[in-house]
Amino acid sequence: MRGLSAALSSPPFYLSPSLPPMTPPAKHLSIPSELKPAGTSGAQLLAIERKKASFDSKQMAAYLHGKKWLQRDAELVELLQNDPSGAFDKSSWNYLGRTDKFRAALKKDKRLAQLAREHSWTREVEQHAESLCDLPGPFGLHKSMFITTIDSMGTDEQKEEWLGPAMRYEIIGCYAQTELGHGSNVQGLETVAVYDEKTQEFDIHSPSMTASKWWIGGLGRSATHAIVMAQLVLKGKKHGPHPFVVPIRDPVTREPLPGRYIGDIGPKMGYNTTDNGFLLFDHVKVPHFNQLARFAKVEADTAVYVPPQSSALTYGTLTWVRANIVQQSRTVLMRSATVAIRYCAIRRQFADRDHPKYEGNKPIETQVLDYSMVQARIFPVLAKAFAFHYTAKYMFDLYNKNIENINQGDLSLMAETHASTSGLKALCTIEAAEAIETCRRACGGHGYSSASGLGSFYSDYLPQVTWEGDSYMLSQQTSRHLLKQMRAILKNPDDVPKGFISDYINMYFKNKGTQAHASYSGDLYDPMWFVKAFGYRAAHLIEQTLELRDGPSKRSWNSILPELYKCSKAHAQALVVYNFAMAILHDEELNSQPALRTVMQQVFLLYCTHTMELEGAEFLSSGYLTPAQYKLLATKVQECLAWIRPQAVPLVDSFALSDYLLNSHLGSSKGDAYEGLFDHALREPINSSKWNVDINDLDAADIDQSQALPRSKL
């Protein structure tokens, strides 16, 4: 076993290279340099925690991310931190007002574009680098939606026209769909594109204030071009929303082109480094060529509408976007858990009531991580990170399989894929957002400081809950499919092909009225026990909801939306449990490494028992779980928390998130939280002025800065 000093002398792999020197703190501020935090240092406490590992964090990291990803991550962190432009230096970002922060994000996006060109990065590598910077910038939507949409919905001629210039950043694009009065309901968009076959031009127009494009990322100050979703009108007849490429600004003078009213929509709760914009059209003419025509198109001379062959591909893209959101939510959970668990291992508060320890005759305060209430709040976040990890993998597998099928004309996987990604998108974004805030609060007062890194992370993550399908509405897509599946099975089970949903519904009908087997907490260990329980609960809810809709009460769709939401959530959780269970039972890479397998089994049990306890009412009211069994869950959760306690720091180390990404003094791998908080304080710009507090002198709110610098003898 390595000694403590050995553990400290050679920095382990999860310590990222030192940050480049940051902007120095205000000169007139200082604290005595000999002051250190009291008691055992944070670095020592983390070293002690790391020695408790029953497994190798490095092996776990390789299992989770793959060695290729880990190496690329290290290389990118190295590159960004040492970039001479300073465009990726995070040290000042917390202190900037919006204008300066937007400037920093623009510089960062430009430099990223340069690096991508210099190093010939693939889109995947570029995205990886971008995610490390963590400052959503004005080119974000250009790189994702603008280029992707032209690539997937443009004809070869259209790609030739716009793709090259876009890839070279000669033009900057945005994707203008949402309107001031129209978000989720794309069919309700007001912007029109009226075709005139004589001039062979579309007339793009905003008929009202609520027709203004709104929230469009990159539009406010950056974009030269927009893909505009507008109602296609041919000979007075509407054909629904279609995409048009519309030049909006002169790329050189940056002036809006005639007939376009453009601006940034103003400050937001987060994401202030992106220029979300508005755009109104006053009868702007674009040529026939500018309607993206790979699928639906308009005959130039006759104005005849040629509808698309199939909408399969659109579903494919949607699924891909949502699978990415699930994947991101996993990283969000990893990041939140890393910050909270490391800081709670360093932070001490109160001596243990039952077993006080002493250092000399002074009672030692307990590590906050030892309190069961803290464990009960943050270890489930850790467990969920692993759970969502497997489900993200599953989503990508399903996506690939589905695309393969579609290419062979087989659409059989489409409905289930769409339903599951929708439900998972809702579940994962809501729970990831909640997890950030849970972890922030578990850090106590300091969680509220920008030095925790969790506040702005939360604010910037929140749009995920609302965009790409509002997570509270989206679940209707899932539940519609769930009801349909149960209806079909009730009609004739043999007509319904095997699949995850039909399996648990069939199992439910077979076992209906039975109860789970478990008489003491030791009975709660078999992965399939949980798979069965979550399936039963989901099917029971679907059955109840179907009864409301199809039964004698014939309830309206609108009146059962909360029930539909519950079905979707139960289904998504059943899927997460299933994917996790399959990994425990059948993942060869995992099962060939017993130390990893053992800790993963405990993490699995915590995820399942904790989720079941939280959602207990539905398990109990289905009759499948008895009150006595419900009470076993709390006991089992406590057992799992206690088991995981010594593995908590090694487990978050295995997430292998660099200090550069975390950007959190509290979550630093080095354990220097208190030193970091002082560093954070000394850089605060308001410390550079002296402030006049004389209430009779209303407007002279600060004293001339030249007077402020000298300080009394310290």
Added chain:
Amino acid sequence: MRGLSAALSSPPFYLSPSLPPMTPPAKHLSIPSELKPAGTSGAQLLAIERKKASFDSKQMAAYLHGKKWLQRDAELVELLQNDPSGAFDKSSWNYLGRTDKFRAALKKDKRLAQLAREHSWTREVEQHAESLCDLPGPFGLHKSMFITTIDSMGTDEQKEEWLGPAMRYEIIGCYAQTELGHGSNVQGLETVAVYDEKTQEFDIHSPSMTASKWWIGGLGRSATHAIVMAQLVLKGKKHGPHPFVVPIRDPVTREPLPGRYIGDIGPKMGYNTTDNGFLLFDHVKVPHFNQLARFAKVEADTAVYVPPQSSALTYGTLTWVRANIVQQSRTVLMRSATVAIRYCAIRRQFADRDHPKYEGNKPIETQVLDYSMVQARIFPVLAKAFAFHYTAKYMFDLYNKNIENINQGDLSLMAETHASTSGLKALCTIEAAEAIETCRRACGGHGYSSASGLGSFYSDYLPQVTWEGDSYMLSQQTSRHLLKQMRAILKNPDDVPKGFISDYINMYFKNKGTQAHASYSGDLYDPMWFVKAFGYRAAHLIEQTLELRDGPSKRSWNSILPELYKCSKAHAQALVVYNFAMAILHDEELNSQPALRTVMQQVFLLYCTHTMELEGAEFLSSGYLTPAQYKLLATKVQECLAWIRPQAVPLVDSFALSDYLLNSHLGSSKGDAYEGLFDHALREPINSSKWNVDINDLDAADIDQSQALPRSKL
């Protein structure tokens, strides 16, 4: 019945006077002035909603707030909005970086102090004015903790020394308790005050980095004096933390005095208009006089410690602070619900699947407020506002009764008062924070804009969850008392005086093993049915937890913290239900106004059934509620939501929160959300520069502003 035009022509009472003219939007930006939102205007939609009222909002407002408060509120809003200094003009605050925002808050606090002097405001009126401004400023802690502590803990001579100058703002104070490494555990503070009876001085010293005072409001840039909590050391013996008044800055030069290291702690998730600060002492000497000596004191010549007589008064202050927090949480709920309900009445999205309506041949989109999933998210917030209203009233009554008792030497109410305020503080702050975010999300994408007013409101509210006793830890105070009460009753019920807790525990033992009576949702109407159910569930949890602690397993206190938390929450909810039920049954002012009584009864039912459904697992696992009854709850919740739907806008009008306080374009009483969003956009400062997006030109991030002003022909 009033016609629509009549309703629109005379502005009703809840429309606050117009805001003074705001800073004009950037000149080069404009949108065509003739553009209006499509369809029925927001103003008309709100007018239609208001006509649905089954009761008079004005009467309800008078019932909730009292006519005196309503009148004062209107007068203060009028005064602040029209103040010639502009110190209370909120229109620019959303756009400021921290330094400018801090400057604005300092100006606002100075002007408030002037107004308080000019108008001879009581502290209550001053607080009312302060709460309307909604920009926590640098004098906040001076007015609350500094002055209050000197007043309550100082001797007459000490009050004479500091109170006058503090009230006249000649000195500015702060309250320095929390340290970098020590928050909740006051006994663990490191700062020492070592008395030297020869010099008759205390030596205030920070022995380590973690001893630094931290988070101290007003300390960073403003305060001249601090009340410092430090370990009193007499002849080498520690006597625990005691308060000292320590001068820290020269009031004229603003220089820190020798031996003090002071600064602002840097940016935070919110509250950036307050200069939370740090403070380290390098052997700072203060005279014997500066130890606040009304209770505990030190004999000047002999260094003999004279302990305080009783800690009753401290408990009193704590209770008062927490009762205020409960009261504030009520207003938080009112405010969140007002914004979300008004905006969801204006916002329309999708046509009804089952019953589409048409305007000509165009399908009309449904008001978002009609969707049951939206109702299920935001109406419970509305209901909770009323529920917490009654409990806040109860807390103040209890506080006053307890103080009266204490003055007569009767401490019998102290323990229960302390337990209940602790549990309520935890419950109310956590649920109020959650409610703001729930309401923000229910506003869809626009909820994320600063124009919603909910984002910064959330960020500024969050510290309430952590300070004045971390809400996740504080519940231990409640549960300790709950366990103690049950132990005493188990020993001898006759020895335990009657009270809310002993009542429901006794009732539980009497009814143990029985089940609730309810066989269809119509059975769920009697307030006492809910009082009984919530009491049963709380007592059952206490019994289970007591068994863990005192039974054969003898579980450690630390290992049962999650169970203790559940007990505290269940107790607090039982208390909220009880207070609400008592109002429904016995409040004469309410019962004499049948229209108010009717709507309040529905609100009560929604609060109870929704809370019971959410916490269903505990009701079910106690055996008191059957699975069939649990399912009735969902039905009853739906019935309540449908009943409340037409009353929702009138109900939030009855909260009578001025547009000035709300500071939300979405929640404006005038219904001009979309116009407001444009107004918000046009003022954005980044719209005043043209931004260079050429990726080869890394640092020239914006184009000379002089070139940016002219725009192409619109």
